[in-house]
Amino acid sequence: MALRTEAAVAGELEHATGRKNLLQLIQLRWIAVVGQVATISVVHFGFGIRLPLESMLAVLACLVAFNIAGLLRARARRPVTNYELFLALLVDVGGLTAQLYLSGGATNPFVFLYLLQVILGAILLQPWSTWTIVAATVACMAGLALFGRPLALPPDHDRGLQSPYIQGLLICFALNALLLVIFVGRIGRNLRERDERLADLRQRAAEEEHIVRMGLLASGAAHELGTPLSTLAVILGDWRRMPQFTEDPDLLQEISEMQAQVLRCKAIVGGILLSAGEARGEAPAETTLRTFIDGLAQAWCSTRSTPSFVYDNRIDPDLPMVSDSAIQQMVCNVLDNALEASPHWLRLEAELEGGTLKLTVMDAGPGFTPQMLAEFGKPYLSSKGRPGGGLGLFLVVNVARTLGGSVSAHNRPGGGAVVVLRLPLAAIALEQHDGSGS
Structure with missing residues (x-):
């Protein structure tokens, strides 16, 4: 199967991040609806401040309908665009403006919730969209100051926390802080994950x-x-x-x-x-996993000089496959590195583990340094200290990754290094395997 291009994978990451951010806005809107219902109830019935309940509930109903439409949109496979996020924030600004207009205008302490929309816009949107949100909130704030009807609140700001207005300001501040910490943190994490995966993708493309x-x-x-x-x-x-x-x-x-x-x-x-030439399958010769690994180990051992080469093939059941020179050279490369580090002893084990072929190479050399283990498989990272070193394991890691496998390394407790290659049977065998092995 052909590898996807960097642009295609980057587009998928962008789409996934946009969908996650849209869901965050939907969740925030549900919280806003519940919070507005609670606030309206406390102010109208608890404080005895008369509010136009029918009009305010109608605004809430519109927000609920828009949120349901947003959930249906989030299920679609189409990418979430900047325009859609921009529209969602504009709807939130409009809903907040309508509720504030009906409940005191600019004198309503919850007017500072506009800051939440501006901050979300600065994180989620493109620059022109963010500045449009800023202009919209400023215009709405000015409109509320010009046309809103103040609530019938007593001038009791000097009473501190006993003043309903000061209590509202405190609640508004707490809501702003809480929602910013939760949702801005989640959105920021979504964006960081996207950037990390894009950086990893670019690194792989460079390799x-x-x-x-x-x-x-x-x-x-x-x-x-x-x-x-x-x-x-x-x-x-x-x-x-x-x-x-x-x-x-x-x-x-x-x-x-x-x-x-x-x-x-x-x-x-x-x-x-x-x-x-990436000639997998050129002049193909059908064989089996056990026979292929046996021949590989025998051919390698016959052309190298090592006093003690321990070979243990525990592949069971055996499976048909096509002889693959890329796999052969990959394993021989690992064996050659082990032989350089440990000329007197090394061991090769082959077995089936789940749905993978597991090849383990062990040696009795000095082992890997912490830096090599942390950056295993990076080019030009070698313990041999010669120019151009480290390319062998770099090629091994990338060949295994191309086949859908992986390469890992660690040091033996008694000294020496262990390199483990795992290759999916689906990529090398001629038939499906049930994943069982001895």
Whole structure:
């Protein structure tokens, strides 16, 4: 399956964040409806201040209807746009203005709830929309001061908390603070999650671009090396038949060794060309998981010098698969790194775990540093201290990720490192697996 483009995934993240923010506004509106019902009841029936209940309840009914429509809209697959969030905040400003007009105008202590709409607009909307919200709230505030009818409240501000107006101001301040902490915090978290995922996406795109450049370089080098290696093979073949070499057993043995190494170099070049073209399935050979891992371990061990290589294949049941050079090179790369760190002992384990193939490579070397474990798989991060180091594990991590798998690492309690590769069976096996294994 083709990888999605960065723009497509970024669009999906933006849509998901917009939907979450729309749901936050809907939830805030429900709280506003409940709060207004409670406030109207306390003021009208508790304080005995007469309010136009029918008109105020009609405004509440409109807000409820708009919220229900918002819930239906949130279920749709279409992306939530800036215009929709802008419209939602304008409706909230209009509803608040209507209620304030009916309950004292600019003298109503809850007039400072306009600040909540302005702050939400500054966080959620584009600049032009935010400034439009600011202009709308200022205009509404001025309109309330010009046309609103003040409530019949006694001039008792000097009574402190015993004054209904001061009590209203205190409640308004507490509501503003509480709602800002809760909802601005949630919206900010939504936006941070989006930014973090976008940053991760850009990092992955940069790494994949780096791999493409490396693949092109490797492919070009492999093509260039093909001709001199073929020439060396022909020359060595000629030397092998020359009397000067056939009469000297030591020279003949050295030529045989040189021919074997040239053949190995040609096989490596062929593997580079195969992998650089992403040729999964080119000249496919059907095999099984157990046979494939057995052959991989045997081929690796036969070309490396290690006193103790422990191999434990616990794959059961066995499953059919197509031989894949990318997986082979990925595992060999991990084994090569382990051999460099621990020339005298390393271990390879293969088993099925759930719906994945689990390959574990262990060594008895110095292990990973904390920095390498924290940034495992990043390019040019190596404990070997040589230029260009760290690319092996970087390629391993990205090949596994392309197949839908993962690579993790940790240090052994008794010393040494452990690298675990997990590859989904759905990506490598020829048939579905029920996920059970011994």
